[in-house]
Amino acid sequence: xxxxxxxxxxxxxxxxxxxxPKGTDLDEMLKNAEALRSRVDAINITDQxxxxxxxxxxxxSQMLKARGIEPVFQLTCRDRxxxxxxxxxxxxxxxxxxxxxxxxxxxxxxxxSLGAKPVFDLDSVSLLEAARSLNEGADLEGNALAGxxxxxxxxxxxxxxxxxDLQLIKMGKKVxxxxxxxxxxxxxxxxxxxxxxxxxxxxxxxxxxxxxLLKSAGMARFMNQNIAGVHxxxxxxxxxxxxxxxxxxxxxxEIAARVVREVKSxxxxxxxxxxxxxxxxxxxxxxxxx
Amino acid sequence: xxxxKRKPIEEILExxxxxxxxxxxxxxxxxxxxxxxxxxxxLELEEQLKERGIDVVGRKVIDFLCQKALVRTGLRPYAGAxxxxxxxxxxxxxxxxxxxxxxxxxxxxxxxxxxxxxGIRGEWQGEERCVECGQCFLEFTGGICxxxxxxxxxxxxxxxxxxxxxCEVEPEVRRCAWDVIYERLERQGRLDLLRRxxxxxxxxxxxxxxxxxxxxxxxxxxxxxxxxxx
Numbered sequence: 001x002x003x004x005x006x007x008x009x010x011x012x013x014x015x016x017x018x019x020x021p022k023g024t025d026l027d028e029m030l031k032n033a034e035a036l037r038s039r040v041d042a043i044n045i046t047d048q049x050x051x052x053x054x055x056x057x058x059x060x061s062q063m064l065k066a067r068g069i070e071p072v073f074q075l076t077c078r079d080r081x082x083x084x085x086x087x088x089x090x091x092x093x094x095x096x097x098x099x100x101x102x103x104x105x106x107x108x109x110x111x112x113s114l115g116a117k118p119v120f121d122l123d124s125v126s127l128l129e130a131a132r133s134l135n136e137g138a139d140l141e142g143n144a145l146a147g148x149x150x151x152x153x154x155x156x157x158x159x160x161x162x163x164x165d166l167q168l169i170k171m172g173k174k175v176x177x178x179x180x181x182x183x184x185x186x187x188x189x190x191x192x193x194x195x196x197x198x199x200x201x202x203x204x205x206x207x208x209x210x211x212x213l214l215k216s217a218g219m220a221r222f223m224n225q226n227i228a229g230v231h232x233x234x235x236x237x238x239x240x241x242x243x244x245x246x247x248x249x250x251x252x253x254e255i256a257a258r259v260v261r262e263v264k265s266x267x268x269x270x271x272x273x274x275x276x277x278x279x280x281x282x283x284x285x286x287x288x289x290x
Numbered sequence: 291x292x293x294x295k296r297k298p299i300e301e302i303l304e305x306x307x308x309x310x311x312x313x314x315x316x317x318x319x320x321x322x323x324x325x326x327x328x329x330x331x332x333l334e335l336e337e338q339l340k341e342r343g344i345d346v347v348g349r350k351v352i353d354f355l356c357q358k359a360l361v362r363t364g365l366r367p368y369a370g371a372x373x374x375x376x377x378x379x380x381x382x383x384x385x386x387x388x389x390x391x392x393x394x395x396x397x398x399x400x401x402x403x404x405x406x407x408x409g410i411r412g413e414w415q416g417e418e419r420c421v422e423c424g425q426c427f428l429e430f431t432g433g434i435c436x437x438x439x440x441x442x443x444x445x446x447x448x449x450x451x452x453x454x455x456x457c458e459v460e461p462e463v464r465r466c467a468w469d470v471i472y473e474r475l476e477r478q479g480r481l482d483l484l485r486r487x488x489x490x491x492x493x494x495x496x497x498x499x500x501x502x503x504x505x506x507x508x509x510x511x512x513x514x515x516x517x518x519x520x
Binding site for chain 1: 441442443444445446447448449450451452453454455458459460468469472481484485489490491492494
């Protein structure tokens with residue numbers, strides 16, 4: 001099932017994500033996916049996020065698909081050149097994967113294999129071009145394919161980035177290159193997100209707001225200092241700081257659900273990034289009325 | 291210029307293990323400026339090797355080891371010492387080490403690592419870098435090269451990893467290249483350029499020297515003489 005069909009039908013789309021293991025023990029990833037399956041439309045499978053070497057997102061996506069869970073295959077440009085990326089896209093289609101989220105990827109220097117070669121032969125925009133080209137029956141060089149995929153292509157955008165103009169320019173390029181939906185970096189401040197959406201809606205492409213479960217005040221401060229385009233308002237940090245450790249999961253759920261309710265009317269879906277708190281996701285959706 | 295850093299003496303000793311006598315070669319160009327290949331650094335290396343029982347049969351610091359003609363004439367008076375040496379330990383950049391190895395046709399050990407400056411060659415120039423990509427992007431980026439200024443060499447805009455305008459890779463020393471490009475084009479009232487620019491695809495095939503260059507005198511001087519080209 002393509003996410004585009006849900007957007008076209010006017011559904012408010014809910015997605016979440018799981019991370020493949022560092023190793024071959026798939027139990028936890030599959031358990032997390034099972035905990036989410038009845039509550040979300042699709043589950044993203046991250047591609048060696050933060051440049052940490054892990055089991056691949058392609059096979060993990062295929063495994064979810066085999067269990068009847070709709071995967072969103074995340075694909076980054078950090079580790080593969082255009083030959084490997086296009087090849088993986090063809091393989092993904094053969095494996096029954098229909099949704100792909102195209103990203104540039106973190107730099108190698110953020111991860112656990114510091115001596116690896118950062119590839120970046122393509123970037124998020126040219127990866128979308130490549131995927132669209134495959135959809136149209138040819139590779140990036142224009143060589144014809146025997147059989148072609150029909151992916152629903154997604155991309156990401158960071159509403160809190162400064163200057164946001166530059167984000168919007170790149171967003172426009174991604175739309176021109178075939179992005180059928182956008183997933184955003186974590187949103188905490190509905191007001192500034194609304195300002196972003198005022199400008200982004202002219203593209204006419206569905207936007208899914210990223211929602212991160214805040215685990216503690218410390219985590220919020222860490223993200224404010226270290227994660228690009230993420231701004232947790234001081235009010236939310238104070239709220240978390242005033243909560244005892246055992247009450248934090250409930251507070252976290254309350255805050256996430258509040259943000260979802262606040263953004264629900266101005267975007268076309270939410271993507272929940274549980275970061276280990278997968279068990280709390282159903283409660284967030286319950287409280288948000290989804 | 292090319293910046294070099296001296297390898298640890300332990301590593302150099304591993305290279306010369308089993309040898310009795312070596313010839314030391316330095317470079318009075320970039321390596322001297324880097325504090326790795328000038329007269330005093332070669333003397334210091336000589337002391338270090340002698341302390342560990344390696345005989346140094348001769349030493350020379352030549353202007354610009356990157357130029358094979360200068361290496362050839364510079365080494366000519368030392369034929370006797372070179373004949374007695376098991377190898378040449380060269381304290382300069384990768385270009386100078388390769389040039390020496392070609393000219394001397396002998397065992398050559400590198401005493402330095404060449405530090406990447408992002409594409410700069412053996413010329414003395416400013417902070418601008420060029421990787422000779424063969425498809426200059428500068429027209430579209432306000433004269434700031436995205437291949438050398440951006441850690442991910444992104445040609446279609448920023449990655450989203452920059453924090454407060456600093457690059458995620460080395461925030462303490464590097465601004466986000468696309469932030470700088472944006473700032474310059476905004477100042478010049480040329481931001482529309484970014485919106486108009488079609489999607490760019492890097493063509494690595496253009497990093498290979500073109501056919502027409504291969505017949506020129508410059509090519510003959512620079513490349514055709516090398517063993518790899520033959």
